[in-house]
Amino acid sequence: MDQQSLLEQALKSVANAIFITDGLPRSTMTPEDPNITPWDIHEEDFPLEGSSSEKLSFLLRYAILAPSTHNTQPWKFAAGSETVDILIDRTRWLKVADADQRELHVSVGCALENLLIAAEHFGYRCLAAYFPDAEKAALAARVTFLPDGHPSAFRSSRLFRAITLRHTNRNVYLPHPISFAALRQLQMCCVEEDVQLHLSDDANIKQEVNSLVVRSDTVQFADPAWREELAHWLGEGGFGTPRFMAKIAQ
Numbered sequence: 001m002d003q004q005s006l007l008e009q010a011l012k013s014v015a016n017a018i019f020i021t022d023g024l025p026r027s028t029m030t031p032e033d034p035n036i037t038p039w040d041i042h043e044e045d046f047p048l049e050g051s052s053s054e055k056l057s058f059l060l061r062y063a064i065l066a067p068s069t070h071n072t073q074p075w076k077f078a079a080g081s082e083t084v085d086i087l088i089d090r091t092r093w094l095k096v097a098d099a100d101q102r103e104l105h106v107s108v109g110c111a112l113e114n115l116l117i118a119a120e121h122f123g124y125r126c127l128a129a130y131f132p133d134a135e136k137a138a139l140a141a142r143v144t145f146l147p148d149g150h151p152s153a154f155r156s157s158r159l160f161r162a163i164t165l166r167h168t169n170r171n172v173y174l175p176h177p178i179s180f181a182a183l184r185q186l187q188m189c190c191v192e193e194d195v196q197l198h199l200s201d202d203a204n205i206k207q208e209v210n211s212l213v214v215r216s217d218t219v220q221f222a223d224p225a226w227r228e229e230l231a232h233w234l235g236e237g238g239f240g241t242p243r244f245m246a247k248i249a250q
């Protein structure tokens with residue numbers, strides 16, 4: 001099957017997904033519904049006088065704004081008075097596209113990072129234990145919150161403000177290279193030992209990466225199960241931006 005036919009098939013699946021989305025009973029939603037305006041969080045609403053678990057629950061509003069693969073948001077939380085358990089919701093695992101669960105774990109890690117940034121902003125010191133209970137496969141991390149913290153060198157208050165502004169940008173690339181200053185700033189973000197950023201403007205490397213991306217796209221689009229999974233998540237609102245949807249539909 002040639003690439004054109006594969007894309008046509010993918011388009012049909014995507015069109016079905018769009019139809020399902022359009023069939024939602026939107027009239028039942030109100031602008032205040034936290035499911036549609038989750039970004040509308042006000043720092044001053046932090047329940048200073050509330051119970052500890054109310055305070056921790058407020059932090060979760062920042063955690064859920066994290067990016068996730070296909071926008072699956074594969075996380076659940078259990079907030080206690082001093083701890084939050086972050087659980088992996090495997091009903092939202094991309095079994096085809098992410099068979100080894102790598103992106104599943106990265107996504108849950110993004111929610112954890114948002115939670116830690118928000119917690120430090122509101123004055124907590126956080127102790128994160130990864131996979132604290134071998135018996136519980138869903139339990140990714142347990143964070144203990146201590147009320148004597150301050151923003152760490154890794155998580156500045158600028159990052160906190162970025163949580164509600166951040167979104168994936170699928171617009172066309174700018175017609176000029178990224179400035180040296182911006183690249184330097186990116187490089188300076190890598191302050192933890194196990195994080196590395198490799199930048200390259202070598203034409204051969206870019207060409208090689210480009211061919212790998214085209215090859216991998218072709219392999220993925222050739223798999224009906226992969227297309228079906230993608231269509232399902234598009235129908236759930238994954239990849240939300242209309243421009244990206246239009247691009248896929250092309």
Ligand SMILES: Cc1cc2nc3c(=O)[nH]c(=O)nc-3n(C[C@H](O)[C@H](O)[C@H](O)COP(=O)(O)O)c2cc1C
Pocket residue numbers: 065066067068069070071103104106107110166167168169170238239240
């Ligand atoms: C592990 C991971 C992998 C992702 N892979 C892709 C990708 O291959 N292509 C893409 O356009 N977006 C990718 N994204 C971005 C998600 O689609 C995006 O985070 C999600 O749709 C939510 O939108 P938002 O980032 O604007 O909140 C990825 C995100 C994560 C966390």
